[in-house]
Structure formats: C-alpha cells, structure tokens
Amino acid sequence: MSVPTTPRIRDRWRTWRGVLGTLLLITAFAVLMVGVSTPRPGGYLDAEGTGPGGTRALAEILADQGVRVEQVRTLAEARSIATPDSLVVLARPEYLMDDDLLDRIDELPGDRLLIAPFATVLDELAPGVTEGSYEEIHSREPGCGMREAVQAGNARMGGSYYQVTGPDARCYGGTLIRFRPNGRTTTIVGSGEFLTNGRLIEDGNAALAVNLVGTRTHVTWFAPRIPLGNEPPATLEELLPEQLTWLVWTLIVAVGLIAIAQGRRLGPVVTEKLPVIVRAAETAEGRGRLYRARRARDRAGHALRAATLDRIVPRLGLAPGSAADTIVSAIAVRIGQDAGQIRSILYGPAPADDAQLVALARHLDTIERQVRDS
Known part of the structure; x- marks a missing residue:
C-alpha cells in the first residue's frame, strides 16, 4: 500500500533539493580541484619522472649509493638547499631566459653540471666556452683521460659539442667537457639523453651518469617546468593558509551557483559587443x-x-x-x-x-x- 505524497512533503523537497544539489556540486568541484592540483611527476629530465624521458631511475641509483637528489623548480628553492659541498645540475637551461636570473644562478655555491646549455647560458655561467654544431647521438668512445669517462667506457653521447681554451678534460668528441674556473668544477654535456630512464641501460650510460652526478653526496637538481624570469614576490594566495584558500573557492562556487539560479529567473543574459578587439x-x-x-x-x-x-x-x-x-x-x-x-x-x-x-x-x-x- 503506497503512502500518498502530501503537498507539504513536495514543498519541503522543492526547498531542499536546490540545497542538496548545490552541496553535491561543491563536493564534486572540490574533488576535481584536488585531483587537478595534485602534482604529477613527469617531463624531460625530471628527477621524479618515471617515463622514458625522466631521470627517476638515476635518482634511485644515486640514493642507494648515499647521494641525495633534491629537485627544485625555482631559484629561491635552489638557493635554500645549495651548499659549497653540493652539485648543482641545470637540467633544463632552455627555461632560463633572463640575464639577471642567470647572474643570480651564477652565485649559487658548489660545482655545476650543465646539460645542453645554449649560447646565452654559456656566456653567463661558463664564459670562454663556445658551442659548436649539432652532433648525432650514438655510441662514442671517451677519447680522454677523465676518470669518470674512462671507467664508464663507451656511452651514447652527442648533441652540441663545446670548445674551451685549456679544458681539464674534453671527451666523447667534445660533447663532454670539464674545466675549473675560479676553483669550481664545471662539467658540460651536449645532451641529457644518456641520463634518462629510457637510455640509462644502454652502453656505459648508467656508469657515466652516476660518475658525473654522484661526485657529491648532495645534488640540487634544477629543472624548471616553465620559462623563468625575474621571480616575483610571493602572491597573496601563496601566503594564505591552504584551508582558507579552499574556503574562498567554496564561497566563490556557491555565489556562482546562486547567480546562475537567479539569472535564469531574471531572463537571458544580454550580450554586447566590445568596442575594442585585440588581435x-x-x-x-x-x-x-x-x-x-x-x-x-x-x-x-x-x-x-x-x-x-x-x-x-x-x-x-x-x-x-x-x-x-x-x-x-x-x-x-x-x-x-x-x-x-x-x-x-x-x-x-x-x-x-x-x-x-x-x-x-x-x-x-x-x-x-x-x-x-x-
């Protein structure tokens, strides 16, 4: 026997269904934002990347040998952890687009490993080094007396080759050089492919990668994801507690839903062409x-x-x-x-x-x- 639905129950349902729908939408939006905002490792020469172009495998090998690899995205993060006894790896120099930024990177303490730097980066961080033409990446012999290269043997090297007056070592046809300006060891390689997960097991790539990056017990792996310029001060959103940020977003969504509901009652939105069109x-x-x-x-x-x-x-x-x-x-x-x-x-x-x-x-x-x- 069915119970008849009274008008009072229907009125209550009409009253609360909008509230319940709003709460469900807010919950779905919060779940979506958490999923989107959760960082996902990846990208070329990303120390947390598990794809073919990442370097997670190298980082784990170094960790087993007592070398701590810390990946940073900004200069501020690099400054906070770099020490005179650490190695700074510039994994993505193509994202370092500002001369002032390069000057400040030059002030970071410790030895350096520059991966495929172009002319502007060389002028600031390795003056006196010139970049040659592109060399095909294939298995090459060390062709030098550098201990790290001799122990590794043949490796898949290539990319740009470099020239400098009086280098301490020039290996693999000039696609790896090492010199010591101002008492600090600087190593330059023409390509970072031998460091990646997909190429690490080929030839002597793993040995060469470990020998070059594992020279210190602490490595600052500088791998920006976007072009960096003059770093702005922290935004208001970055200074606010995370809980307050979520509260603000929840209020924005609630206000937006109310505006949509009221807008439907008031009629369709009237569009108006703007007087200016920016190409x-x-x-x-x-x-x-x-x-x-x-x-x-x-x-x-x-x-x-x-x-x-x-x-x-x-x-x-x-x-x-x-x-x-x-x-x-x-x-x-x-x-x-x-x-x-x-x-x-x-x-x-x-x-x-x-x-x-x-x-x-x-x-x-x-x-x-x-x-x-x-």
Whole structure:
C-alpha cells in the first residue's frame, strides 16, 4: 500500500533539493580541484619522472649509493638547499631566459653540471666556452683521460659539442667537457639523453651518469617546468593558509551557483559587443620586436624550434620526451626529405643574423605544413 505524497512533503523537497544539489556540486568541484592540483611527476629530465624521458631511475641509483637528489623548480628553492659541498645540475637551461636570473644562478655555491646549455647560458655561467654544431647521438668512445669517462667506457653521447681554451678534460668528441674556473668544477654535456630512464641501460650510460652526478653526496637538481624570469614576490594566495584558500573557492562556487539560479529567473543574459578587439598576433609581434631590440637571436630561434616541435611531435605519434634522432627520422619518413637537412633546421646552431633567423622561421613553417598535410 503506497503512502500518498502530501503537498507539504513536495514543498519541503522543492526547498531542499536546490540545497542538496548545490552541496553535491561543491563536493564534486572540490574533488576535481584536488585531483587537478595534485602534482604529477613527469617531463624531460625530471628527477621524479618515471617515463622514458625522466631521470627517476638515476635518482634511485644515486640514493642507494648515499647521494641525495633534491629537485627544485625555482631559484629561491635552489638557493635554500645549495651548499659549497653540493652539485648543482641545470637540467633544463632552455627555461632560463633572463640575464639577471642567470647572474643570480651564477652565485649559487658548489660545482655545476650543465646539460645542453645554449649560447646565452654559456656566456653567463661558463664564459670562454663556445658551442659548436649539432652532433648525432650514438655510441662514442671517451677519447680522454677523465676518470669518470674512462671507467664508464663507451656511452651514447652527442648533441652540441663545446670548445674551451685549456679544458681539464674534453671527451666523447667534445660533447663532454670539464674545466675549473675560479676553483669550481664545471662539467658540460651536449645532451641529457644518456641520463634518462629510457637510455640509462644502454652502453656505459648508467656508469657515466652516476660518475658525473654522484661526485657529491648532495645534488640540487634544477629543472624548471616553465620559462623563468625575474621571480616575483610571493602572491597573496601563496601566503594564505591552504584551508582558507579552499574556503574562498567554496564561497566563490556557491555565489556562482546562486547567480546562475537567479539569472535564469531574471531572463537571458544580454550580450554586447566590445568596442575594442585585440588581435592575438599583436602579442607575438611585440615579443618579436623585443627579441630584435636585444639581438636575442639565439633565444628567438630556440623559441621557434621548441614551439614547432611541441606542435608536430604529437602529429607524429611520438611522446613529448622523444629523442632527437627519433623525431628527425619520423619527420624524414613522413615528408620524404633528407634527415640531415631536417636535423640542421630543428637542432642546428643559433642564427647568426636577422636574415638567418627569418630563413629558419620559413624552414620551420615549411616542415610543419608538410607534416600537417601529409
């Protein structure tokens, strides 16, 4: 026997269903925000990354040998843990875009390991070192007397090669050099692929990686995820307690839901065209003028190459941390062009003048269009 629903019960349900729906939406939003905000390790040369391009395996090997690897994302974090007895590893120098920032990085104590630094970074952190052309990554003999390299034997080295007057060691065809300016040991490698999870087991890569990074008991692994400039002071959100931040977000969601409910009662929102339209191209043009004013052709060329690779690598069905040789081979097969020419365009030296920069942009655009249309 069913109990008839009285008007009073229906009225109560109408009153509370909106509140219950709002609470459910707030709960779902909170769960979603927790999931999104939870940091996920990954990325090329990320010490916490477990993918092919990460270096988690190396960090664990070093930990077993008593070497503590601490990964940092900002200069402030690096300053707080770097000591004269530690090793500072610049894993992603392409994200260090500001001269003032590089000057402050130069003040960090301890020895250094620079991974594939470009000209601007070399000028600030390794003056006197010049960058040569790109060398194909393959198994190479040490060809030097450096203890770390001799013990490792053959390793998959390549990338940029470097030259410096009177180095303490120049190994693997110049793709690894070591010298001691101002009493501090600085080691430079042309590519970090031998450090990654996917390449560590090949040849003597693991031994070379451990020998280079494990020279100290503490390693500051500096791997930014985004380009860094002048670091701003802490924001208000960073200074507030985490609980207060969640309370504010909850109130914002509640107010938004109330506004939506009231807005439906008041009728549809009337749209009005804005009197000003800002073209997205103006931002790119302004940044280009800034690069030209500062004659930062190396940075501009690197930005063009990085942006092109970010767009075409997914079209090739490759992972973001794929090796340069893999990317070049895939493009050559896809568009039917010479692999050497493609490598020179994507990984060659920085443009020497404006004409070469313009030519580089045209070549990159051509490769991207051919990959997209093929």
